[in-house]
Amino acid sequence: MNAGSRTYSIKDLENFCGIKAHTIRMWEKRYGVLTPERSDSNIRHYTEEELKKLITISILNRNGMKISKIAQLTDSELLREVLKSGAGDDAGDGSFKPGELIMSALRFSEEEFREKLGQFVREKGLTDAYLQVFHPLMQKARALWLTDCISKPQEQFIRHVIRTILISEDITHEVPVNGQSAAIINLGNTESENNLVFLKYLLRKKGFNVVYTEETLSADDIRGIHSVRPFAVLALNLPASEPNDEIRGFCSSMAKELDLKQVLVLGRYDTSGSWSNGKTKAVCSPAGLAEWADSL
Numbered sequence: 208m209n210a211g212s213r214t215y216s217i218k219d220l221e222n223f224c225g226i227k228a229h230t231i232r233m234w235e236k237r238y239g240v241l242t243p244e245r246s247d248s249n250i251r252h253y254t255e256e257e258l259k260k261l262i263t264i265s266i267l268n269r270n271g272m273k274i275s276k277i278a279q280l281t282d283s284e285l286l287r288e289v290l291k292s293g294a295g296d297d298a299g300d301g302s303f304k305p306g307e308l309i310m311s312a313l314r315f316s317e318e319e320f321r322e323k324l325g326q327f328v329r330e331k332g333l334t335d336a337y338l339q340v341f342h343p344l345m346q347k348a349r350a351l352w353l354t355d356c357i358s359k360p361q362e363q364f365i366r367h368v369i370r371t372i373l374i375s376e377d378i379t380h381e382v383p384v385n386g387q388s389a390a391i392i393n394l395g396n397t398e399s400e401n402n403l404v405f406l407k408y409l410l411r412k413k414g415f416n417v418v419y420t421e422e423t424l425s426a427d428d429i430r431g432i433h434s435v436r437p438f439a440v441l442a443l444n445l446p447a448s449e450p451n452d453e454i455r456g457f458c459s460s461m462a463k464e465l466d467l468k469q470v471l472v473l474g475r476y477d478t479s480g481s482w483s484n485g486k487t488k489a490v491c492s493p494a495g496l497a498e499w500a501d502s503l
Contacts, residue, residue, distance in 0.1 A: 214244075214252040223258060224265040225447025225474075231261070238278035240264060259353050263289045286354045305347045312348070312365045313357060320368055333376045334412075334497060337405050341369045342493045345401065366401060373404040377411060385414030389440035390432055393421035395474040399444050402473065402493055406442060409500035415440065426461070433465050440503065441465075444473040451475065458487040471499055 217228045234240045241261060243251040253261075263285050267277050272288070280288065311320035327336040345366055352362040389410050393403050400421075407417050418436055432438070441461065445454055458470045462485070472489040473496075490499055 213255060215255070215258050217243075217251050217253070220253055220258060220261055221448045222446055224261050226261070226265055227448055234264075234274060234278075238274060240274075240278055260285070263353050289350055289353055305344050308344055309348065309351070309357070309365070312361055312368075315361070315364055317364075317368060320365075321372065324369065324372055328372065328376065333373070333380075333408065337373070338493055338497065341372075341401075345369065349398075370401050370404055373401060373408060377404065377408045380408065380411065382412055383414055384416055387414065387440070388416040388418065388436055388438040389442065390418045390429070390436075390438045391420075391442045391444075392424060392429065393419075393444045394424065395444040395446050399473060402496060403442070403444055405493060406471075406496050406500065409497060410440070410503075413500060413503055415503075426457070429461065430465070438465075439468040440471070441467055441469070442471040442473065445475075447474050449474075455487065459485065462486045469499075469503065471496075 215223075217231055220226070220231055221228050231241070235243070241253065241257050243253045243257065245251060260282070264274070264277050266289050267285070268274055277285070308320070308323055311323055324336075324341065327340045330336075331339065348357065348362045348365045351357045352359055391403055391407055391410075393400065403419070407419050410417050416436070418432055418438065420432070429441075443458070454472060454475075458472060461467065462470050467486060470487045472487060473491070475489040475491060488499060490496055
């Protein structure tokens with residue numbers, strides 16, 4: 208593998224992978240999964256190769272494999288396992304063949320790639336096209352990047368073209384507005400951006416006016432949005448490294464103060480337990496987003 212020249216801090220790894228810094232340090236010490244360089248002041252610096260490895264480890268760990276077992280795998284075994292956990296080569300009906308689509312992306316042929324994706328939208332509608340084709344394709348592309356089968360620009364190209372299709376469909380989709388408003392606030396990583404644009408489309412289909420914003424916002428900023436455009440539904444995409452208890456408390460406080468009907472939390476790997484209590488719900492998949500939006 209050819210690692211890039213850029214280096215990453217432990218905070219960067221935390222944000223990319225959703226693994227707390229103290230857990231990364233523990234895995235390094237106990238299992239030797241990473242061996243970062245250190246500066247003269249003892250600050251850890253990680254290569255892109257190590258970032259990829261930790262993303263791979265985090266995927267397998269979230270899928271139920273214990274870190275003690277993961278640590279025993281060679282690099283090639285890690286890559287085989289993450290490919291097995293990704294999207295398959297075909298949909299059940301044989302209509303989705305990611306290999307054919309990815310070949311267009313490898314050539315950076317946007318017109319060809321967009322036309323191929325557009326066929327799925329015309330045949331299935333945007334919702335099913337995203338659930339059955341676009342999202343699995345992005346997962347496959349990410350796995351291929353992790354295994355150095357495609358480059359980072361090619362993986363980003365795939366996500367970019369899909370995002371432009373989502374935005375275009377959202378803009379051209381005409382639906383009567385029912386007077387309700389929703390706010391989508393992205394405080395997490397850019398990997399989730401397409402899911403949020405998809406959620407915006409789903410909410411607009413339901414007749415919601417939707418405010419979409421991103422980057423670092425405070426509670427006061429959210430209150431400011433509400434004062435200008437009162438909303439009954441709030442969707443928050445948050446870094447996976449943020450503690451669940453703090454997020455539950457924040458969402459409960461916002462729901463009560465702003466009299467919100469529903470609060471949706473994205474960016475959680477564990478959506479079980481008390482997330483479903485009260486007005487707050489956590490969702491981690493596009494299918495979950497569609498189900499939640501349909502319930503409003």
